[in-house]
Amino acid sequence: MQIKLELGDITEQTVDAIVNAANSSLLGGGGVDGAVHRRGGPEILEACRALRASHYGGGLPAGQAVATTAGRLDARWVIHTVGPVWSPTDDRSAVLASCYRESLRVADELGARTVAFPAVSAGVYGWPLDDAARIALETVRSTGTRVSEARFVLFTEDVRRAFTARL
Structure with a gap:
């Protein structure tokens, strides 16, 4: 699978x-979720x-994923996944990794070959x-999938730099 950063x-x-x-x-919210619902x-x-x-x-429990229509987006589907809130005292890394694995599993069930990911849990x-970059990239690289392109679309320069350093 090809991994791209944008x-x-x-x-x-x-x-x-x-x-x-x-x-x-x-049902919508802020950040990526709000943007996906608005657009x-x-x-x-x-x-x-x-x-x-x-x-x-x-x-939807954290770490799971489910698909819907993409509405007016230039995609066929939206795969919704709920990331965990970071905690300095409770290691939730496995839940964050599950977001990416489950999203790829749903993508495979749908027949999706190109998937755009945000930096799950790295915002609010x-x-x-x-x-966040380490977990995302290691999980996507190590997950068996028929997806041919995983595109990480990163909203700010600091997030792009973190992902670039890990790629």
Whole structure:
């Protein structure tokens, strides 16, 4: 699999699937989640509400992933995953790694070959950038998948630098 790094807005990517760093409610929020819902339009929120009404009444647990339509985004699907909040006293690295593995598993189920990832948990959830980059890249590299391109779309220069140093 080819791994690419880009500085930019993940909602502007032309890929099979965009990974959304969602909150557990699946109903939109800030950061990547808010941007995906705003740009993707009401179709994404409608699909997320249907998920909440069926399998995910209590929300999507951290480390898991689920797909919906991409609405108005230039993608076929949005893969929603909930990252863990960073803790200095509780090692949640396995949960963060699971976000990437589960997103790739869902991508394979969908038949997606190109996937755009954000830096899950590295924003408002406070994960240290160097560690977030290490976990993301090591997990994506080591996960067996039919995805041919994993594109990390990083919103700020400091996040891009952290990922570049780890790549």
